[in-house]
Amino acid sequence: MNRKVEVTIYGAEVLCPSCVNLPSSKETYEWLEAAISRKYPEQPFTISYVDIHQPPENQAKQQFAQRVIEEDMFYPVVLIEEEIVGEGNPKLKTIYAEMEKYGYTPA
Known part of the structure; x- marks a missing residue:
C-alpha cells in the first residue's frame, strides 16, 4: 500500500428527495467505515463525514459541498481521494x- 487514502462522505440530515427508502448519509458513513475496516484490516485510511449545509472551514470541502x-x-x-x-x-x-x-488488499 502506497499511502493512507482519504474517504469523504458528503450528505445531510434530511434524506435527498430521491433517496426516501435508503439509509441516511450519517448511517451510510458509519456503515462504510465498518465495511472498509473489515475488508482491509490493519490498513489505515481516513474517513470523514461532511454535512453539505454546514461544511468545515476547509475550502475544498466547502466548495464540493x-x-x-x-x-x-x-x-x-x-x-x-477527491474521486x-x-x-x-x-x-x-x-x-x-x-x-x-x-x-489496499482484501483480508
Missing part, C-alpha cells in the same frame, strides 16, 4: 475497487 447542492447530486456522495465513487446508494464493490487501486 456547494457543488453537491448546486448540481442536485444524490447524497450521500462518496469520494475517495466520486458513489452517489445516493453507494456500492461496496465500486468502493472496494477504488481502494484497491491505491494498493
